[in-house]
Amino acid sequence: MSWLHRSAAALVLLALWLVLALLLPNFVPGPVPVIGTMWGNIVSGEALEHLVPTLVRVGFGLSLTMVLGTLIGAVMGLSRVGELYLDSFVMVGLTVPAIVYGIICVIWLGVTDAAAVAAIGLAAFPAVAISVWKGIKGIDAELVAMGRAFRLSRREIVQKVIFPQLLPHMLAALRYALGICWKICTTVELIGMPNGVGYQLNFWFGLFSMEQVFAWTLLFLLVMFAIEYAAFKPIERHMTRWRGDAPLRLAV
Amino acid sequence: MSSISLRGVSKTFPRPDGTALDVLGGVSFEAPDGSFSAILGPSGCGKSTILGLIAGLDHPTSGAILVDGRPVTGAAPRIGLVFQRPRLLQWRRLGDNVMLPIEREYSRDERESRARRYLALVGLEGYEDYYPAQLSGGMQQRAAIARALAIEPDILLMDEPFSGLDEMTARRMREELVRVWRETGKTIVFVTHSIGEAVFLSQQVLMICAKPAAVRRTASIDLAYPRAYGDPAMFEIETGLTREFLAMTEKRTVSDG
Ligand SMILES: Nc1ncnc2c1ncn2[C@@H]1O[C@H](COP(=O)(O)OP(=O)(O)OP(=O)(O)O)[C@@H](O)[C@H]1O
Numbered sequence: 001m002s003w004l005h006r007s008a009a010a011l012v013l014l015a016l017w018l019v020l021a022l023l024l025p026n027f028v029p030g031p032v033p034v035i036g037t038m039w040g041n042i043v044s045g046e047a048l049e050h051l052v053p054t055l056v057r058v059g060f061g062l063s064l065t066m067v068l069g070t071l072i073g074a075v076m077g078l079s080r081v082g083e084l085y086l087d088s089f090v091m092v093g094l095t096v097p098a099i100v101y102g103i104i105c106v107i108w109l110g111v112t113d114a115a116a117v118a119a120i121g122l123a124a125f126p127a128v129a130i131s132v133w134k135g136i137k138g139i140d141a142e143l144v145a146m147g148r149a150f151r152l153s154r155r156e157i158v159q160k161v162i163f164p165q166l167l168p169h170m171l172a173a174l175r176y177a178l179g180i181c182w183k184i185c186t187t188v189e190l191i192g193m194p195n196g197v198g199y200q201l202n203f204w205f206g207l208f209s210m211e212q213v214f215a216w217t218l219l220f221l222l223v224m225f226a227i228e229y230a231a232f233k234p235i236e237r238h239m240t241r242w243r244g245d246a247p248l249r250l251a252v
Numbered sequence: 253m254s255s256i257s258l259r260g261v262s263k264t265f266p267r268p269d270g271t272a273l274d275v276l277g278g279v280s281f282e283a284p285d286g287s288f289s290a291i292l293g294p295s296g297c298g299k300s301t302i303l304g305l306i307a308g309l310d311h312p313t314s315g316a317i318l319v320d321g322r323p324v325t326g327a328a329p330r331i332g333l334v335f336q337r338p339r340l341l342q343w344r345r346l347g348d349n350v351m352l353p354i355e356r357e358y359s360r361d362e363r364e365s366r367a368r369r370y371l372a373l374v375g376l377e378g379y380e381d382y383y384p385a386q387l388s389g390g391m392q393q394r395a396a397i398a399r400a401l402a403i404e405p406d407i408l409l410m411d412e413p414f415s416g417l418d419e420m421t422a423r424r425m426r427e428e429l430v431r432v433w434r435e436t437g438k439t440i441v442f443v444t445h446s447i448g449e450a451v452f453l454s455q456q457v458l459m460i461c462a463k464p465a466a467v468r469r470t471a472s473i474d475l476a477y478p479r480a481y482g483d484p485a486m487f488e489i490e491t492g493l494t495r496e497f498l499a500m501t502e503k504r505t506v507s508d509g
């Protein structure tokens with residue numbers, strides 16, 4: 001059932017695109033030439049050549065951001081003093097525009113992958129930290145007391161009582177961070193990388209090729225959808241299976 | 253082999269405004285090995301607090317709590333606790349919830365057979381694979397009772413476990429509880445609001461007054477088990493205790509005002 005709705009939604013989007021392209025042919029290239037261009041990029045190997053470095057940067061950047069964000073979020077959630085110190089720190093991190101991290105990291109580390117990874121890691125971790133922090137604050141103390149009353153070991157309480165409560169927050173953080181990481185990565189590639197999807201976007205922007213800009217964006221979207229449906233959706237379904245069939249139970 | 257003894261136990265909690273709230277003001281009682289005691293008292297007087305202290309979840313401000321003559325520690329004798337609310341893990345199936353406290357100790361087969369046995373005992377056979385969200389509140393509470401029984405504890409502490417059930421189910425559960433108690437010889441401390449329930453179940457009723465709480469009176473119920481609903485002797489005791497309880501709480505209200 002749900003896949004039907006999803007395919008319908010995709011078709012609606014496609015139709016919208018088609019209409020826009022027909023109405024504004026000079027501004028919006030149509031789906032057919034864009035998909036054709038994208039296919040051409042894939043066949044020529046160019047798509048892979050630029051997608052792989054972008055994916056590698058996003059992958060490392062995302063790992064860095066998750067580690068950093070989880071650590072800082074954990075300190076904020078577990079220590080009152082840590083919360084006082086890191087609260088404003090995280091707020092600053094959240095406010096600084098991502099491009100600033102990009103510029104600073106490229107100046108510090110040069111035009112290297114390390115600069116891209118560092119910029120991604122720095123720009124996305126506040127969102128993860130906030131998620132983890134809220135997750136820890138939301139831990140049900142009554143359940144922890146239950147665990148203690150039944151003489152569960154410390155390790156068991158963390159594993160069986162606390163961790164499952166944090167997991168949904170972690171997954172939400174991961175998902176959100178992935179979105180941010182993509183965006184930052186293309187930005188950094190745009191200002192100072194010799195390859196990658198962002199580099200390609202900038203390159204074709206220089207040549208005013210709308211078709212190529214759309215083709216690369218579409219490729220990007222397809223990869224995102226693949227990750228969403230291959231990884232996030234199944235994990236989420238597995239994790240929320242206990243909620244029962246009713247979408248929302250208001251009664252207690 | 254487990255006796256419980258409270259000696260002058262007091263407990264102070266901080267109020268939101270920072271001042272101290274004396275909840276328990278010298279609670280003392282003895283629950284001998286294998287006995288069934290009921291704690292009776294008005295809402296908010298500190299009954300759940302007493303159970304939490306016996307279970308070792310918190311420390312008394314002063315006084316001593318001895319289990320088998322020794323202060324309670326983390327590794328104390330097996331205590332099964334039924335909280336006022338079910339406190340099940342929502343993401344675990346019912347069977348896995350019941351098995352939670354015994355996962356370190358027993359093989360998978362043994363755990364599963366115990367979970368099945370105790371779920372059946374509380375009338376939940378066949379519900380092993382349900383998630384708590386798929387059950388009613390009373391069913392969740394019964395699952396919490398099964399969890400406490402499944403560890404086969406020496407001491408069973410129960411906090412108004414049947415208050416969310418209809419009278420017919422509650423009666424059946426009380427009869428089962430008495431049967432389990434007589435078969436296993438556990439030491440049971442049972443918190444309730446219901447005088448009738450206290451009289452039906454227990455050998456001694458500890459009447460607790462409002463804050464700061466102390467045991468005002470210990471009434472022993474010398475009736476043979478199994479007791480039957482509608483027994484005139486039981487009814488007589490219940491009426492007497494009700495009168496005393498009312499007098500106790502009324503006096504309290506007057507002195508408060
Ligand atoms: N952790 C706590 N911090 C502060 N105050 C507490 C805490 N736990 C209990 N209290 C206070 O102690 C008093 C007794 O609470 P308790 O839960 O023991 O009552 P009770 O006798 O079980 O009531 P009921 O019959 O309604 O369940 C209440 O006034 C409550 O506000």
Ligand SMILES: [Mg+2]
Pocket residue numbers: 299300301336411
């Ligand atoms: Mg209570």
